């Protein structure tokens with residue numbers, strides 16, 4: 487019997503779904519949500535029913551009977567630190583994602599929607615390479631403030647998949663190389679992979695700013711801002727995540743719009759956009775020290791890696807470290823489905839989530 491897998495990837499303004507038969511994509515669709523509608527919900531978790539209905543309607547529209555499914559997989563959310571690979575969704579995981587996620591994030595809905603659909607047809611639901619995969623080496627956990635230990639929150643799914651893809655293109659095994667991956671999307675995160683483990687990372691609040699996030703900001707000034715009485719907690723969070731970065735400086739989080747302005751001679755747009763590249767390059771340099779400079783290759787991936795102007799700026803600054811593989815875009819849906827397929831085929835086993 488051919489396995490059919492439904493992959494669900496909730497993002498801040500859309501929910502992507504894809505149906506795979508074995509490793510063949512039958513269809514993929516981005517279901518956009520109305521921003522005004524989304525803003526009516528106080529918490530991301532409250533969007534569950536609305537997003538589930540949108541997913542189910544899309545499947546009905548395509549005439550797909552969910553009873554044909556062998557498994558459903560969702561993008562793993564803001565759990566406590568977990569291992570790489572697959573986890574079967576269970577009650578303990580659902581409890582955390584629904585009631586006390588490490589951070590409010592659309593990906594928290596991936597497992598919840600997957601579980602609902604899978605339960606209806608009596609198959610298993612999984613997550614794969616969650617954003618909270620934590621393989622940090624011990625020394626990387628020390629932040630400088632004992633009450634704030636460092637943990638890993640990173641674009642694991644795409645970063646690991648692209649690190650493996652690049653390894654194959656250099657005729658090497660992921661398990662044998664040291665590489666640095668910069669995921670350049672609406673949010674930016676970086677990771678250093680040493681012999682198959684993400685031993686250190688730069689999360690979206692520890693390094694470069696991005697189209698919609700502030701990245702690392704001077705923390706003493708941030709404390710003053712938080713206690714100034716001018717901003718509530720929700721607004722401050724939004725300034726860091728959602729309304730930060732390019733959006734804050736230039737009023738748009740679309741890098742293509744910024745590039746158009748640069749082409750038209752907008753000097754401020756160029757100054758800010760180049761600063762984003764500068765910070766990404768600095769982050770790559772920082773992570774190169776983790777493996778004593780022994781980096782086999784650097785990967786630039788995510789939507790902004792399509793940008794020649796931005797990647798040229800980064801490459802100019804980091805090419806002394808290692809060769810650079812440009813793998814623009816992301817293959818999250820394929821990675822979710824392929825990981826689940828390996829579990830169904832018995833080539834990989836799913837971890838048990840214990841909370």
Ligand SMILES: Nc1ncnc2c1ncn2[C@@H]1O[C@H](COP(=O)(O)OP(=O)(O)O)[C@@H](O)[C@H]1O
Nearest residue numbers: 671672673697739740741742788789790792793
């Ligand atoms: N051809 C392109 N050139 C420059 N930027 C691009 C291009 N295509 C997409 N982007 C930018 O990539 C960003 C989104 O990347 P993506 O990986 O899709 O992120 P996310 O999944 O986090 O929304 C946006 O800022 C978008 O403007």
Ligand SMILES: CCCC(=O)OP(=O)(O)O
Nearest residue numbers: 617639640641673675690
């Ligand atoms: C850095 C953690 C993962 C994350 O923030 O994902 P999105 O950029 O897709 O929101």
